[in-house]
Amino acid sequence: xxxxxxxxxxxxxxxxxxxxxxxxxxxxxxxxxxxxxxxxxxxxxxxxxxxxxxxxxxxxxxxxxxx
Numbered sequence: 001x002x003x004x005x006x007x008x009x010x011x012x013x014x015x016x017x018x019x020x021x022x023x024x025x026x027x028x029x030x031x032x033x034x035x036x037x038x039x040x041x042x043x044x045x046x047x048x049x050x051x052x053x054x055x056x057x058x059x060x061x062x063x064x065x066x067x
Contacts, residue, residue, distance in 0.1 A: 001042050001049070005035045005063075007056040014038070036064050043067050 004015040006022075012031035013022035016038060025031035032054070039050035043066035052064040 001039070001051070003035045003039050003050070003052050005031055005052060005054045007054075032063070039064055039066055 001017055003017070006013050006015065007028065012025040012028050014025070014031055014035045015022050023031075023034070025034070032052070035052045039052050042048065042050040047067070049065070049067035051062050051066070053060050054063045
């Protein structure tokens with residue numbers, strides 16, 4: 001599972017592959033913590049790989065990976 005964390009015009013949002021709508025945040029730290037928790041729980045529950053990719057200014061990095 002890949003959870004994407006996007007920053008656009010100082011607004012952060014978490015895009016979860018199983019949810020149709022993004023989850024909005026004003027604070028990047030809270031958004032990252034939320035995305036990391038989702039990934040960690042997914043891995044703990046299923047044993048399947050979970051990652052968080054941070055996307056900003058046209059670039060991205062896989063910041064966290066479990067499994």
